[in-house]
Amino acid sequence: MIYRETGQFKANYADDQALFPIAQDRYVVIAALIVAFGVVPMVLNQYWLNAIMLPFLIYSLAALGLNILTGYCGQVSLGTGGFMAVGAFAVYKLMVAFPELGFIPLVILSGLITAAVGSLFGLPSLRIKGFYLAVATLASQFFLIWLFNKVGWFFNYNATGMITSPPMTMFGVIITGPEGSPMAKYFLVATIVAVFALVAKNIARGRIGRNWMAIRDMDIAAELIGVRPLIAKLSAFAVSSFYIGMAGALYFAVWLGSAEPTEAFDINQSFLVLFMIIIGGLGSVLGSFLGAGFLVLMPILLKNILVDGFGTDSALAAHIEIMTVGALIIIFLIVEPHGLARLWRIAKEKLRLWPFPY
């Protein structure tokens, strides 16, 4: 099957504006969904589902969120960890208070709560830009983590300050906390991520997405043609935080099972997710997945090679990992600032013209 759009004619704008106007792209996405929901659960064992697929999907969701803010709207945020914590603590409080609502509505609700908090911390973006804003978002990171550490109400006054996910079921299967079945967890998270990836794509290609990108590319011109910076920036903060909040909720309730704010949501989480979208590709939905996949797999791979392959001391392996991640960021920014997603697009362009490149 050769990637070719010759012979695929669009007779109306509706077809041309379809999600994937080129037929082969549609096949790839359908194949990916079949693999995700059919093949992966059949082939992979519990370790793979739990240790790789779940974090991959959850980080993809967080990366999608940050990509909306940073990649599409151009506002750099270092507060991702803090916003994930908001989602986690929101879902915890909700699970304890309203378990009867069902898990998915609670996750969405946590996302909405995070969206509200995110918009609040997005307010400074109306006056400040660039790295000034990046520093300002550090305020949300440190303040939120401090808040969840100090105010007992958030962790229901338990002595350890940890929150632990109560078991919740869906269709009679436990899907949260340590007792949950990895398979059920995987299906749950994969469904949420697939649905909201589609939603992100839809928003990004419509009016709101265009307004975000206009603000990113040339904010003054955007304002002068009628894009309201206030609405565009705050909506980007809200939608972004919504995604990050849901990711935080799933990260805590489904994957970790229990969490302690200073460790689970510290500033390194913020950096990690930022790195994912840089490596994956700023302003690309696909890139969010590629970046998350890359940075979830890379450390595991590196550890396997170094520790198991060469018998490297595991502390040293951790240092090498940090260095590698940093070096990769620099390399990507130098060689391909648009990330893996761009490489994929270039490959497709080549394929379109192959074997006659001129």
Next chain:
Amino acid sequence: MSERQLGDTILEVNNIGLSFGVMKVLDDISFDIKKGEIRSIIGPNGAGKSSMLNVINGFYHPQEGTITFKGETRKAMAPHVAASHGIARTFQNIALFKGMSTLDNIMTGRNLKMKTNIFWQALHLGPARKEELENREAAERIIDFLDIQAIRKKPVGKLPYGLQKRVELGRALAAEPELLLLDEPMAGMNSEEKEDMSRFIIDVNDEFGTTIALIEHDMGVVMDLSDRVVVLDYGKQLADGVPDEVRANQEVIDAYLGVPHE
């Protein structure tokens, strides 16, 4: 061209004064723009021409004077008020959205025509889809008008300069403005490109009845296109009138046209 019948006044600026710190950028500027006319603002570099446009569409807020647009008098415009009341513009140094395609740039120009909320957009169904298609058709009409079909899906950052200027005009037209502000639309163009752009400007004015305020350095173009010309120099208003009057004005000749640069 100056024989044309002009409509009512659409915009009037009165005694505009604008300064940054101690620097007086505009000093007591007053002129009007009539419906359907092509109005040029000329003057040497640093005369305050772009600042004047910035005042009209609300990016700068003058300290003195008033702006009357479509019968409403204000101390200053706000950018979104200007945009939603039908003022669009292009920029001296191209201010396109570089990461977006030509089509998306023009579609963004139509953002005020689009209203569906985020929930419909998230689903991309129903009203959101309908609205997107309707506006796509309008955008395509502009693309046809400007003859830029071939670069529809290309990111504008990589287009040649002349085409970028054209896309920027397209983005401004997309808003279906009543008053179009063009800030040096022909700067840096060769004579062929200038002819094309002049033709577009005349067509926009003729076919859509759009009122145009134009800043341009090429005197030939200005004198050919304009119904009336206002001349600025160091923030002061030197002259205002039909091209022939302005051409004959001794002060203008001294300040700008006649006296060679030393």
Next chain:
Amino acid sequence: MTFFIEVTLSGLMAGVMYSLVALGFVLIFKASGIFNFAQGVMALFAALTLVGFMDEFGMPIWLAIIGTIAVMIALAWVIERVMLRHLVNQEPIILFMATIGLAYVLEGLGDILWGSDVKMLDIGIPQGASDWMLDTFDIYIEKLEIFAAATAATLVIFLAIFFQKTRIGRALRAVADDHQAALSVGISLHTIWVIVWSVSGIVALVAGIMWGSKSGVQFSLSLIALKALPVLILGGFTSVPGAIIGGMIIGVGEKLAEVYLGPFVGGALENWFAYMLALAFLLFRPQGLFGERIIERV
């Protein structure tokens, strides 16, 4: 009242420490428009290297310091060669993210070379309370803090002379004002960058020594260095006096908040107070205390 003065003074001293890190940021930002997120890690790296030279190679203090300076200069050269040179025309925010990557590389490298355990750094800076201050004013201040303040002052004077009087310093200022113009009169941007990164590497070493002597050389040092960011916001990215005064405001503000507000909200205000203060400040004066106001044009 004595207590208040004590708290204020200790805040001032802590602020000076922040200023030391902020100073490095300002130097690089002024000369190249790069917001160097790795400045804090550079301080950690420098301190680790210094301790490494002293403990593992048994070098005397003076030799270790010279050695570390050499390492920081070499590092600046490598950074320019491998990273900056290839990012010349990128947007500032891309460069900013690249320096986050650089922070990770340096952190990993420092740990690999010298190990990640907490190290004591003792280069003979006096420790303990200043008896003289205690006797004369009945105020408790650490000798180390006074020493740090004096060092910072010396450093600032030194830098001022460097920028005003030397040929290289003047070239640096030329570049800061206008890259193009500087290039057109034959100043090599690459050389300038190596120099300015070396200078801020040395400033980082000084900061690293002070912090290291105070609380040991450990990873948390690079987190403390993050506090230099709000200092910069307060002071303005391009102002050396701004970095100093901003540091003092942050230092005093957060100490006072911790002592007088902390008990009501469960303490540890220091984690975020500086950032919130900077944030509030930004809303009213986005260009900082001493930054220049930008008039936007189209």
